[in-house]
Amino acid sequence: MNSISKTLLAMAVVAVVAVGGVAASVYSGAYNVAADDPHTRPVHTFMETARERSIAARARQLQVPADLADPARIRQGAGNYDAMCTGCHLSPGVGPTELSKGLYPAPPDLTRTTVSAAEAFWVIKHGIKASGMPAWGKSMADDYIWNMAAFLQQLPKLDKAQYAALVANSGGHSHGGGETGGHSHAGGEDDHHSGAGDAQMEGGAAEHDHDKAPASTTTHTHADGKRHEHAPASADEVRAPKPAPVAQPADDGHDHQH
Numbered sequence: 424m425n426s427i428s429k430t431l432l433a434m435a436v437v438a439v440v441a442v443g444g445v446a447a448s449v450y451s452g453a454y455n456v457a458a459d460d461p462h463t464r465p466v467h468t469f470m471e472t473a474r475e476r477s478i479a480a481r482a483r484q485l486q487v488p489a490d491l492a493d494p495a496r497i498r499q500g501a502g503n504y505d506a507m508c509t510g511c512h513l514s515p516g517v518g519p520t521e522l523s524k525g526l527y528p529a530p531p532d533l534t535r536t537t538v539s540a541a542e543a544f545w546v547i548k549h550g551i552k553a554s555g556m557p558a559w560g561k562s563m564a565d566d567y568i569w570n571m572a573a574f575l576q577q578l579p580k581l582d583k584a585q586y587a588a589l590v591a592n593s594g595g596h597s598h599g600g601g602e603t604g605g606h607s608h609a610g611g612e613d614d615h616h617s618g619a620g621d622a623q624m625e626g627g628a629a630e631h632d633h634d635k636a637p638a639s640t641t642t643h644t645h646a647d648g649k650r651h652e653h654a655p656a657s658a659d660e661v662r663a664p665k666p667a668p669v670a671q672p673a674d675d676g677h678d679h680q681h
């Protein structure tokens with residue numbers, strides 16, 4: 424056996440032992456997946472590098488809108504950030520939350536960290552695998568995501584009062600889950616979305632609507648069950664089929680006769 428063959432054989436043995444060791448540690452359950460037990464250093468380095476390289480490579484291909492500094496974009500982004508992100512990424516003057524403390528990898532404090540607009544857009548739209556960061560692009564049109572990326576460029580410069588003022592003028596939580604007009608859930612509109620009011624109006628029938636609501640709610644995918652009640656809107660949809668068979672085919676008929 425020449426020396427090259429010996430070296431190759433030695434490398435093959437080392438590789439087999441290494442893969443075997445990793446496999447054994449995985450299959451035996453030795454590797455701890457608990458969020459309160461940080462990754463070992465090699466795994467952490469591997470995950471960090473993979474994340475950074477992956478985001479950078481994809482963000483580089485994005486066309487950043489030229490008007491990202493438009494105050495209207497920043498204002499609009501503030502409302503969505505406040506409604507959807509603060510639980511994990513915090514807001515000025517607010518300390519850590521249960522989510523921000525408990526998640527691993529930890530969500531960065533975006534009141535102290537600036538992420539470039541392109542990278543922020545990409546991460547907000549697509550999320551990050553096996554972390555708490557959701558893919559908001561499943562329920563939000565790109566323009567709304569750019570608005571949040573625009574807002575994030577300002578966030579570290581805002582104090583508590585400036586932040587509150589922007590959120591108050593933002594029009595609240597609104598996004599286009601595909602429909603470009605979007606819809607707003609700013610304070611004033613809460614009544615029309617209030618489950619309790621609907622239940623009173625509906626009387627006995629409300630029970631059925633509530634039973635059905637969760638199924639319909641999932642189609643809205645706003646990923647913010649807390650602030651943002653879609654149950655009554657879903658109840659509307661549940662009720663809609665009753666008049667629909669009369670109204671809808673008639674409309675369709677007219678359209679198609681042309």
Ligand code: HEC
Nearest residue numbers: 507508511528529530531538543546547551554555556571
């Ligand atoms: C349930 C918690 C959670 C929510 C809600 C959440 N995020 Fe995240 N986010 C995370 C975590 C965790 C990470 C870090 C993931 C990692 O390091 O792999 C992250 C990462 C990010 C990053 C990347 C930061 C960087 O340094 O690259 C941005 C930007 C971001 N989130 C923005 C948002 C915005 C905007 C929202 C609201 C629309 C939001 N996130 C909502 C948990 C969350």
